[in-house]
Ligand code: FES
């Protein structure tokens with residue numbers, strides 16, 4: 059099946075009308091509760107998922123000119139992002155190769171030279187070690203071997219991604235069909251409108267799960283998303299590498315569809331499909347974004363421990379040039395904040411319940427299958443040999459992924 063907005067619309071119609079899941083769809087087994095509560099599983103995720111995945115380190119804004127740098131600390135070790143004089147954006151561990159002091163101590167800035175404040179070893183913007191005071195005192199120093207340790211850094215659509223796995227596939231290959239599908243959004247032309255972080259006490263997956271389905275919107279969000287979205291008219295698409303899409307038809311004329319607000323920004327590059335449907339994308343493991351012509355929240359879920367998560371919300375939208383920010387954002391940002399707060403208020407009690415000892419596993423319905431897909435991908439990364447007894451999920455959904463790559467080859 060070639061994935062087009064037309065056939066997603068047809069799937070949405072079909073989903074709305076159905077009385078049961080498709081007969082060929084597997085009933086999904088429980089997701090074992092220990093995946094949310096056990097430290098050994100958390101450590102496996104750290105090792106096999108977080109240290110080996112492409113992770114969004116924010117937007118390219120502030121990193122476009124030579125020497126502009128920013129520290130990125132959400133993925134564990136502090137990582138220095140810096141634009142070279144050659145125009146390349148690079149990422150390094152922010153650790154001096156002399157005795158390990160942080161090379162950069164400000165969160166962001168612009169510089170000609172990276173000079174460690176401890177003993178003034180200095181590095182070029184490309185990470186090469188170029189200056190060592192009293193070099194004669196180091197008996198066997200080869201400066202060529204003591205550059206900053208570089209990690210993979212690639213960009214897509216105005217966003218910076220890093221990966222601590224040197225052998226990872228290129229970012230664009232990893233994103234696969236999402237690159238073509240989201241080209242119409244022209245995200246690289248959008249600007250950052252606002253950024254906010256929320257820290258709350260639950261496992262990162264309990265948080266991400268809540269943004270991978272619309273089954274909860276009528277109960278958790280009865281005054282906003284529950285009104286805006288027709289939760290039964292939702293089409294889920296599963297993609298390679300754990301990515302996914304959820305297109306949910308919007309109820310029009312309810313006063314809450316963003317695009318219907320007077321003076322709402324409208325990204326004309328995007329087809330009408332995105333005006334009548336809320337289309338949320340999930341990029342494995344932690345990037346979840348409902349894409350709207352009015353603007354885009356990028357939600358990033360960062361584990362801070364087994365039971366604590368930071369959700370970073372970066373809002374991007376059309377650049378209005380000089381002058382005042384469109385009033386739309388004064389309406390939208392508090393509304394979206396309320397939706398997020400409703401989700402987050404629910405999550406600490408969920409975690410406490412998962413931890414109670416009474417919980418055995420999550421029962422996932424057909425409409426919630428993006429959650430199961432996330433868990434399947436986690437297990438593929440960890441690998442069957444490492445998964446503790448009783449914590450694996452069965453691999454069941456690979457036959458149901460969309461495959462536009464093969465279609466394109468036909
Ligand atoms: S630790 Fe950086 S120069 Fe000594």
Ligand SMILES: [Fe+2]
Nearest residue numbers: 268278279401
């Ligand atoms: Fe929600």
